[in-house]
Structure formats: structure tokens, C-alpha cells
Amino acid sequence: xxxxxxxxxxxPSFKAQMHRxxxxxxxxxxxxxxREKGFxxxxxxxxxxxxxxxKASLYKHFAGKDxxxxxxVVHGVARLQRFLGELPADLDPLQRLHALLYWLLELxxxxxxxxxxxxxxxxxxxxxxxxxxxSAMLEVSRHILGWVAQAQTAGQLRRDLPPDVILCxxxxxxxxxxxxxxxxxxxxxxxxxxxxxxxxxxxxVQQPGHIET
Amino acid sequence: xxxxxxxxxxxPSFKAQMHRxxxxxxxxxxxxxxREKGFxxxxxxxxxxxxxxxKASLYKHFAGKDxxxxxxVVHGVARLQRFLGELPADLDPLQRLHALLYWLLELxxxxxxxxxxxxxxxxxxxxxxxxxxxSAMLEVSRHILGWVAQAQTAGQLRRDLPPDVILCxxxxxxxxxxxxxxxxxxxxxxxxxxxxxxxxxxxxVQQPGHIET
DNA sequence: GTCTATACAGAGATAGAC
DNA sequence: GTCTATCTCTGTATAGAC
Numbered sequence: 001x002x003x004x005x006x007x008x009x010x011x012p013s014f015k016a017q018m019h020r021x022x023x024x025x026x027x028x029x030x031x032x033x034x035r036e037k038g039f040x041x042x043x044x045x046x047x048x049x050x051x052x053x054x055k056a057s058l059y060k061h062f063a064g065k066d067x068x069x070x071x072x073v074v075h076g077v078a079r080l081q082r083f084l085g086e087l088p089a090d091l092d093p094l095q096r097l098h099a100l101l102y103w104l105l106e107l108x109x110x111x112x113x114x115x116x117x118x119x120x121x122x123x124x125x126x127x128x129x130x131x132x133x134x135s136a137m138l139e140v141s142r143h144i145l146g147w148v149a150q151a152q153t154a155g156q157l158r159r160d161l162p163p164d165v166i167l168c169x170x171x172x173x174x175x176x177x178x179x180x181x182x183x184x185x186x187x188x189x190x191x192x193x194x195x196x197x198x199x200x201x202x203x204x205v206q207q208p209g210h211i212e213t
Numbered sequence: 214x215x216x217x218x219x220x221x222x223x224x225p226s227f228k229a230q231m232h233r234x235x236x237x238x239x240x241x242x243x244x245x246x247x248r249e250k251g252f253x254x255x256x257x258x259x260x261x262x263x264x265x266x267x268k269a270s271l272y273k274h275f276a277g278k279d280x281x282x283x284x285x286v287v288h289g290v291a292r293l294q295r296f297l298g299e300l301p302a303d304l305d306p307l308q309r310l311h312a313l314l315y316w317l318l319e320l321x322x323x324x325x326x327x328x329x330x331x332x333x334x335x336x337x338x339x340x341x342x343x344x345x346x347x348s349a350m351l352e353v354s355r356h357i358l359g360w361v362a363q364a365q366t367a368g369q370l371r372r373d374l375p376p377d378v379i380l381c382x383x384x385x386x387x388x389x390x391x392x393x394x395x396x397x398x399x400x401x402x403x404x405x406x407x408x409x410x411x412x413x414x415x416x417x418v419q420q421p422g423h424i425e426t
Numbered sequence: 427g428t429c430t431a432t433a434c435a436g437a438g439a440t441a442g443a444c
Numbered sequence: 445g446t447c448t449a450t451c452t453c454t455g456t457a458t459a460g461a462c
Contacts, residue, residue: 268438278437
């Protein structure tokens with residue numbers, strides 16, 4: 001079996017590969033702009049310009065702005081799913097949650113991509129009716145909820161909070177304005193990351209001297 | 214001194230009073246819409262319609278959308294200042310911070326007004342160059358930082374965090390997406406409020422068994 | 427499928443009468 | 445100061461040639 005046939009296992013034609021690569025480039029650009037400027041402020045022109053194609057060409061790939069940005073968010077969730085699945089096996093539940101938090105916040109500090117879209121945007125509405133997104137988020141939630149439950153039974157996380165609440169407390173950090181506020185005050189990314197993770201997790205972990213009710 | 218002269222102490226003419234009342238109504242409507250829909254999504258037409266006046270009339274009061282929404286946010290900060298100033302004198306620093314958090318979150322759950330504008334909106338930029346807003350926020354920050362410092366020396370709050378960081382951790386809750394996420398999952402406002410305050414403060418308070426470094 | 431050029435709609439802002 | 449009617453610009457989306 002030579003290199004060519006190895007690379008083209010399910011026989012995607014070169015054309016199809018290019019097509020896919022182009023779409024990936026578009027989604028990536030859309031992700032970045034979505035993160036930097038938000039759904040309402042970003043423009044399709046900007047996305048097209050960033051990729052280096054004409055706007056009309058972009059509309060051959062995606063039906064509209066909503067469709068494009070939905071794809072971008074789904075792409076982000078897929079990355080999150082991959083991250084969750086690839087975590088080293090030797091981490092205990094709490095370490096996994098810590099790693100998750102780190103990953104979410106680092107993403108927000110870099111200008112890469114958006115997970116939680118702004119509550120007010122039209123995109124939020126589009127996502128609510130997007131099956132792919134909803135099922136992906138459901139799986140992510142289940143995955144994390146499993147760890148939360150484990151950490152709770154292991155006595156690492158507070159048992160007086162519903163797992164749901166802990167899940168939300170963690171995921172919500174990916175859009176926490178605290179990071180931007182600290183940035184404005186001149187702090188460095190490393191400090192910010194450490195503080196946000198610390199203050200968030202400290203509110204969730206089971207304290208040594210805590211009295212259970 | 215009769216009633217009339219009492220009511221019109223600094224002699225604001227009826228006309229001026231009406232003018233002021235009208236502007237207040239406009240700002241109030243803008244605040245609510247800003248909170249519900251965000252800066253980019255809301256329209257000046259909606260504000261005018263909510264107040265019951267024509268859009269052109271609104272433009273006699275405010276120079277533009279930025280100006281109007283800036284006024285709305287400043288109005289909100291002023292309310293916050295009043296709240297801070299009117300807290301009962303018998304509360305200790307930590308109780309004050311708790312009350313502050315409660316106030317901020319309740320505001321977010323009701324659909325009233327916006328304090329932190331979305332990071333991406335054009336409004337955020339406008340506020341950055343608005344002296345009135347900046348100085349008001351500075352005073353609010355100083356006020357709260359004072360309580361934080363007191364709570365830290367009293368051993369109520371963690372001393373390993375800069376007061377700045379604690380301040381941000383508290384204020385950022387006013388735009389925490391965690392509330393919306395919990396709402397979507399069907400929880401009631403009272404539960405949500407309690408959990409967010411709990412998880413936030415638990416990460417900041419000095420734990421009984423904590424070892425200082 | 428990619429381009430240039432254009433149609434169309436929405437929203438911010440203004441003109442001018444009253 | 446308030447109104448109706450209008451201007452103007454921007455951004456989504458499409459038409460049609462290649």
C-alpha cells in the first residue's frame with residue numbers, strides 16, 4: 001500500500017479535500033472573529049476577507065451568517081469533546097475538572113474561539129434549535145457530570161451542591177467577564193488564569209474543616 | 214411655606230421637571246432593553262416605542278445611541294452607588310459584600326438594567342472614554358475595596374488574594390452566564406441566587422481549617 | 427465554485443412642518 | 445419639543461458572467 005492510497009483511505013477526491021480544507025479555513029476564521037467581536041459586530045465580509053475569498057464564494061459553503069457561526073460553535077464544542085476524551089488516564093476526577101477549567105480559560109485568553117455565545121445574540125437562538133449542537137453539548141455535559149459525581153463521592157467536591165450546579169459553575173467560566181476585568185487592570189495571563197481557577201474551584205471543593213449538613 | 218414652594222425648592226419650572234421626567238423614562242426604557250437584548254440588538258426605535266414618543270423626539274434629548282446607552286449605564290452605576298451608601302451601619306464587611314452580591318445578581322435576574330456591558334459591543338468602547346462613568350466606577354471600586362481590605366484584616370476573606378482580584382470576582386458576577394445556564398435547566402430564581410452567591414463567596418472567604426502561607 | 431456587481435432590508439440619524 | 449417622512453449607510457444575501 002503506497003503513500004497515496006494510505007492518505008486517501010475513504011477515497012476523498014482532491015477536489016473534495018480542497019473543499020473541506022476551504023470550509024475548515026472559513027470556520028476557523030469565523031471562530032476567531034466570533035470570539036473577538038461577537039456575533040452581531042462581526043461581518044461576513046470580514047470572514048471572507050480573512051480567508052481571502054469573495055463573500056459570494058463563502059455563501060456557496062454556508063447558507064448564511066447564522067449557519068456559518070453555528071458551524072463555528074459546533075467546531076468549538078467538537079474540540080472540547082476531543083480534549084475531554086484525550087485526557088491522561090491517570091488523572092483523578094478533580095484533576096480532570098482542573099484541566100478542563102484551565103483549557104476553557106486559556107481558550108478565552110487566547111483569541112481563538114467562542115463556546116458560549118452571548119446570551120442576547122441571534123446566534124444563541126439559532127443554537128437552541130440546532131440538533132448537532134444540542135446533542136454535542138449533551139454529551140459533553142454527561143461526560144463532565146460523570147467526573148463531578150465521582151469527585152463528590154470521593155469527597156473531593158462539595159456534596160451539598162447538585163452536580164448540575166457544579167457543571168454550570170465550571171462551564172460558565174468560559175465566558176466569565178472577570179478575565180477581561182483583570183486584564184484591563186494590567187495583570188498577566190498566567191496570574192489571571194491562576195486566580196480565576198483558584199477562586200472558582202475553592203468555592204466547589206470540599207474543605208478539610210467543613211461540617212457536612 | 215406652602216406645598217408648592219416646598220416641592221419646587223430649587224425652582225425647577227414645570228417644563229424643566231417634565232423634561233427631566235421624560236429623560237428619566239427614556240433612560241429607564243433604554244436600561245431595560247439594554248439588559249434584555251444587548252447594545253447591538255436593541256434599536257432606538259424600540260426605546261422610543263417603549264416610552265411612547267417618536268424617535269426624532271428622543272434625539273432631542275440624546276445625541277445618539279451611544280450617548281443614550283452610556284447614560285443608561287451611568288444611571289445604573291449611580292443606583293449602585295446609592296445602594297452602597299445606604300447599607301445599614303451595623304453590617305460587618307463580609308455582610309456588606311454579601312449584600313452587594315445579592316443586589317447585583319437580583320438585578321441580573323430581574324430584567325431591569327445592565328451594569329457591565331458586553332465586552333464586544335461598541336458601548337464598551339464608548340464607556341472607556343466616558344469620564345462620568347469612569348469616575349463613578351472608580352468611586353464604587355474604592356468603596357468596595359475598603360470593605361474587602363477590612364474583611365481581609367478581620368480574617369473573613371482570604372489574604373492570599375489581592376483586593377483587586379476579589380473586587381473583580383464580585384463585580385464580574387453581575388454578568389455571569391452561570392445564571393442563565395441554571396435558568397435554562399429549570400431552576401428557580403431563589404435557588405440560583407443562593408448557589409451563585411455560595412459558590413462565589415466560598416471561593417473567597419477564609420476557611421476555618423485553611424493554612425496560611 | 428469563484429468572482430464582480432447589485433439588490434434589499436434594517437436601523438441610525440435628520441429635515442422641516444407644527 | 446414633538447411629530448411624520450425621509451435620507452443614508454452598512455451589512456446580508458443574491459444574480460449572473462466565467
